[in-house]
Amino acid sequence: MLIQTINPANGKIVQTFEQYNSNQVNEIIDLTHEAFLSWRNVEFSIKKSFMKNAAAILRDQKNEFGKTLTLEMGKPISQAIAEVEKCALVCDYYAENAENILGEEVIATDASESFVRFDPLGIVLAVMPWNFPFWQVFRFAAPVLMAGNVCLLKHASNVPMSALAIEEIFSQAGFPQNVFRTLLIGSSEVEEVINHPKVKAATLTGSEPAGKKVAESCGKVLKKTVLELGGSDPFIVLEDADIDTAVKTAITARLINNGQSCIAAKRFIVVKKVYDEFEKKFVELMNKVKIGDPMNPETELGPIAREDLLSELEDQVKRSVQSGAKILCGGKRIAREGFYFEATILANVLPGTPAYEEEIFGPVATLIKAVDEEDAIRIANDSQFGLGSALWTSNIEKAKQLAAKIESGSVFINGMVKSDPRLPFGGIKNSGYGREISHYGIKEFVNIKTVWIK
Structure with missing residues (x-):
């Protein structure tokens, strides 16, 4: 499957990218897992500073990023720039609120002390669509990273420039190497990534058939999914x-x-x-x-x-x-x-x-x-x-x-x-399940752990 940018305004090929092979993908997964082992222990204050940096980069370079979105999938430039600005908002929201949302929740029981804590899972795979090349990714990545997880992005094959730009934004923002990585692979390679034992969960925004396929693959290996599918x-x-x-x-x-x-x-x-x-x-x-x-x-x-x-x-x-x-x-x-x-x-x-x-x-x-x-x-x-x-x-x-x-x-x-960012987003029926953003979204990919003390 070709991974290339084609300008929909004129039908001309802008750039073609080489697809990653299995060895490259497995190496990235291993590196991302190694990054998780450290990232899960990083203080909220440090994660907050990195996420704030990402928001600043988005705002400072919104015009350049907007042009990339428009070039790759054709949305009007004013809407593309607004999308980039919205990504900065979701970064700010989780930078400011994640620590409070994920704080230990004390619950009175017959124990001398009992509470719920929210621990990260590890690598979360995101299979993302082309229609909002930045927003769909940042609304996933901001809460997942702030919760202490790490991210693998399999973006739509017609927006590779956006996918690589997002990886670079997190790198420039100061996030440790490999906590967010892009995989330039086709749809047929997704199941292999899901099956990797170091990948713990997956989220997909896209078509109903694509959602069913990811849900089926994750179901076979009992991995958590969130699906945001079509709508009418x-x-x-x-x-x-x-x-x-x-x-x-x-x-x-x-x-x-x-x-x-x-x-x-x-x-x-x-x-x-x-x-x-x-x-x-x-x-x-x-x-x-x-x-x-x-x-x-x-x-x-x-x-x-x-x-x-x-x-x-x-x-x-x-x-x-x-x-x-x-x-x-x-x-x-x-x-x-x-x-x-x-x-x-x-x-x-x-x-x-x-x-x-x-x-x-x-x-x-x-x-x-x-x-x-x-x-x-x-x-x-x-x-x-x-x-x-x-x-x-x-x-x-x-x-x-x-x-x-x-x-x-x-x-x-x-x-x-x-x-x-402040409100939960998702659907029912064939539009999928689970919720993104808000305090509900960040808790989709954590271990909601009960601690009971005699």
Whole structure:
């Protein structure tokens, strides 16, 4: 499998990298394990200083790193720079809070003293996707490192420059050699890494098939996993919603990262009383989206990350139309250099239609009319996925009650779904299990150890 950077804005190869062989991989694993034996005993104050250094490097070089992200996977440069800044935030969060979160928890029992402590496990393997090349890695690495673990990164094969840049950031920040290493390997080599006795756990952000494969491999050798998989997030608009604000947010929520986000709003479920108004304004704004070179700060929608993904997107739209969906705007590949697709809205999307059943990873919004509030919640839950969700209404008390009925890992009321270092992130159903970030995330990869003293 080729590991190379291809600029999706023009389809040209930027750089090709040699894949590591088994001997190289095993040597890195051994070195990383040796680093763990020392790192697990390092004081929080020292780990904090290194993590603060990483945050400073990210902020100081955000423009350069942003260009790397845009070059490799095509997101608009303004969003790429914002992603780097967000990585600095998660580094700061765990630098400031890890020691408190992982402090011994005293629990009164029949013992003279009993408490819970949180000990590191060792090497944690991260299998990460291309869509947020920095953020997905830093939201894993910051808590894992602060907990005293060490990291192996198997990044997506189309973002090797990002993968190596992250390794260098941790090195420059002062972290000991080999506590964070990148493995330039293909997907077929992941199971061999998981099977290595010195690798203790794995986390994956990516597709449902990839998640199942990693979970299966880890299950065979009884190793802990956290999976953050696909999503087909509902964006529910009730009749008392602020329609103008909802529509404006809907554009961003669907097109963020060129529509290639697991928590992007994908199914826009609108009650019939306000459906026509929402549809008209939604189409009007979608038609105004600025498509172009992602390095241009004014660009709002750039290319799809790879040509095979563009072909898959075209096929999903084509099959949906064949199943009865109606194209309200967009709907096809743009005839220009690179991997571009028009900003698209599909209506008349019924159960059984690909756009209803599948995750669509690209700038294609699915617009669905609901009879009423109850029907809207039913449609929202009529999905194999359960990652995020958004609910739009002026009645906050009602929204809180409805939040309990929505089958997802998060419900954002009158706002766009996003991840925040202070809040847990993850899904249910086919969107995966376990949680990342917040105090919940850092405890996923520790030994929660009971200590009982007579």
